[in-house]
Amino acid sequence: MAQDIHFTLNGDPTTVRTDPGRPLLDVLREDLGLTGTKYGCGEGQCGACSVLIGSERAFSCRTPVSAIAGKPVRTIEGLAAKGELHPVQQAFLEEQAFQCGYCTAGMIMTSVGLLERDSSPDEAGITAAMNGNLCRCCGYSEIRDAVKRAAALNSEEARR
Ligand code: FES
Ligand code: FES
Structure with missing residues (x-):
């Protein structure tokens, strides 16, 4: 009902x-x-x-x-606010972390959650958090680089 x-x-x-x-x-x-x-x-x-x-x-x-x-x-x-991409969206764009794009929304949401819980995850932390999100185009290294770039953007923001 x-x-x-x-x-x-x-x-x-x-x-x-x-x-x-x-x-x-x-x-x-x-x-x-x-x-x-x-x-x-x-x-x-x-x-x-x-x-x-x-x-x-x-x-x-x-x-x-x-x-x-x-x-x-x-x-x-x-995610985007006031016409500006979220830092994780920006990082995915800059690292060209997508091909067909089908996995991208899920990858980005998982990354956003990770960086809210841990603003500077190490490589193992990124791998563990992203585990369960699959990319059929096998863009994993670019995706990992995008998460790292987003973490770096976060730290720059925090320093301002
Ligand atoms: S569509 Fe939900 S995990 Fe694949
Ligand atoms: S970019 Fe095609 S499935 Fe990930």
């Missing part, structure tokens, strides 16, 4: 009326028109559907929408 689910989406109070068991990914894409979050495997194996709940990555294909009630959810659409 449909229920009202209240949560915060990219900073805005949001309510959807739906079956509470539906995947968050379907609600984002089909009900809310946020198609930046991608459907890859639908089984929690690829990370294309990654969003943030707080600063933690969640695979939205495996997250029932009921699980986000009362929580802050962020998607790729919520």
Whole structure:
């Protein structure tokens, strides 16, 4: 039976009326028109559907929408502000950390969560955090460089 689910989406109070068991990914894409979050495997194996709940990555294909009630959810659409890319988006651009781009939104959301929890992760920390996000184009070294560049941009910001 449909229920009202209240949560915060990219900073805005949001309510959807739906079956509470539906995947968050379907609600984002089909009900809310946020198609930046991608459907890859639908089984929690690829990370294309990654969003943030707080600063933690969640695979939205495996997250029932009921699980986000009362929580802050962020998607790729919520990152750029005032016409400026988020530092992680900028870093992905500068490192050319994408080819087809299908994995990119999920990669960026996972990176943003990582850098919020740890502003200067070491190589092992980056690898561990990004584990679970797959790139079929095998752009892993550029993606890792982009996360490092974003961390460096963070430190520059902090020094200003
Ligand atoms: S689509 Fe969600 S993990 Fe692959
Ligand atoms: S850039 Fe194509 S899947 Fe990663």
